[in-house]
Amino acid sequence: MRIQYIFSLIFFAFISVSYGQIENLKTHTQMNLDCKKCHICDTPTKANPCLILCPRNKLKVVRHLPEEGPENLTIDKISSDEDLYGPVNFTHKLHSEMSLMSGGCSICHHFNPPGKIVKCSHCHETARDRxxxxxxxxxxxxxxxxxxxxKSWEEKTECESCHSLNSKKIESTVKIKAEKVHPEVKIPQRVIYETDYDEGSVVTYFHNDHSSLFNLECSDCHDQESCANCHAEIRLESIKADPHERCSTCHDTENNCNKCHKSEIARPFDHKIKTGFDIATYHSDLSCAECHKTQNKFSGLKPDCVVCHSTSDGYFNHSITGIKLDETHVEFYCENCHQDKDYSRKPICNECHDDDISFPTSIPGERIK
Amino acid sequence: MSQNRREFLKTIAAIGASTAAISSVTPKKTIAKTEPFLSEDRKGVLVDTTVCIGCRKCEWACKGAHGFEQGDFENYQNDEILNVQRRPSTNNLTVVNKYIDEGTRTVKMQCMHCEHPACVSACIVGAISKKENGSVVWDTDMCIGCRYCMVACPFQIPAFEYYKALDPKIVKCDFCIERTSEGKLPACVNICPVEALTYGTRNELIDEAKRRIKNHPDKYFDHVFGEYEVGGTSWLYLADKNLAGNVFPKLGNNTAPGVSESIQHGIFAYFVPPIAVYALLGGIMWLTKEKETKKENK
Structure with missing residues (x-):
């Protein structure tokens, strides 16, 4: 009887271990990962996964919105009655919202292989003597x-700001707030920097151009923010060693000084004025990268429609306008219908047709949009 | 009377000669006195000052572990005391001080438990000893309160019970030898909320300290204080700035008792210098005595 019991236990353990392995393998293979990124040996097993030593800051795949995480957590994994302080109520959602302005989830979840969120205790042992x-x-x-x-935010180390005292048997002094407490950050329109550069002291930064027109995410630039950056008595930003640092991730700040440094306040970005190609009529919905495919290189595109909209044989793909030309009309040159290649004007039909045929009553093909 | 003195000198010379003979066959122990006893697994503590938050819980726990009046631990959160530079005292074996120099850092201070302790060398009654596990401890009953250890210590750690009229003793950090012998961690290491203090074998801690410096070269000043200073200490320090000359005195890598011991031991080496001195004195006496007797005979 006892032997049977033990046997069934071993069998169950074996099944669960192998099942676990299969599950893990499945998720791992699905994600098309490089095994050597985490494992040292060729054939890692559940018993010996031969993981590389604490790959801190190298494996961060936490991609969640603050709403997807837990609202509040009670951290009591290491608490005992002998402790001076009680467990901590941690406002997880609040903190994750705040983290969006700096490193995101991965500031705290600094190691997380693909899959579930790994608990701190997965890597950090509970025993100090280890x-x-x-x-x-x-x-x-x-x-x-x-x-x-x-510490950087308050310079205080008061334990009671997070913990309750066990000796006083009082509830946590931390009030849990469910809703977002930080007021919405007002996005500046235009920031003007006065610099000591002789050939052009004024640098105009159009914040709204960068955040809305160029489709940049806040975190593309604000990836190293902390609460103290805005709320400290001395703004840390103003004492940054090199003010070019933030711009130079996209702009070549070494060579093109006069692109930003002007003698007077610059005008906001206008594609027509800057390049001669008006994007307001047909291309206003597009992001920069949809046309300018090479990252951070915004020159080299000719203002010819054929550059982007061509058929396989190199002619203009007229279907993009919403009208698919029929077999007869597709053979014509553009200027046969569009006089002087002015596409903003109404196309003419009476070069070939009688006056009773005119656009848009008659269409040289079919309307597809 | 003169005969007696002569006899006495003869005896001394005989004793001297025999001691010289004995000491010449026995192995010489000087500077490396503690080395043969130190275990490879001798313990140490790595203090990472970059993570220390200056909460002074270590001070509170230390007092508790040594039976001193702890006071209310909530009072320790008053960080104004950090602005005063304190030294370990008879009822506070460890202190946390704040240092401001291109940034602020809090540094815990206590006996460094030197590899070659100057206090052990200086103690005239042999009350202080370096234990196999690395700790430098003392026997209160043997201590005569001469305070030589206080003078000898390169870190100025031992404190003296000046307030006691009768039988005052020396007090300092004992590396929680009672706790560690029971398999427990030192009280300060145990309580530190951020594990700024890591307890382990000295060798593994040096490796760990170097690993941290290598992984975070921007965070740490590239030096493990205590690895080589005064011949090495059990307590090792990591910081964002050079601690020598700021938090700690600028100390060479020679062992602290090295210089003093070489002089002291040199004077008595193989008992040759004393014998030479006595021989010289004896010779002078002999010669002058001969003259005197001659004079008397005339």
Missing amino acids: KDKTKPDLKAAFHRQCMDCH
């Missing part, structure tokens, strides 16, 4: 994670 000293224990990991921001 063999692996390369990463802090769980208690230290929690505290360091919080103190990193709270």
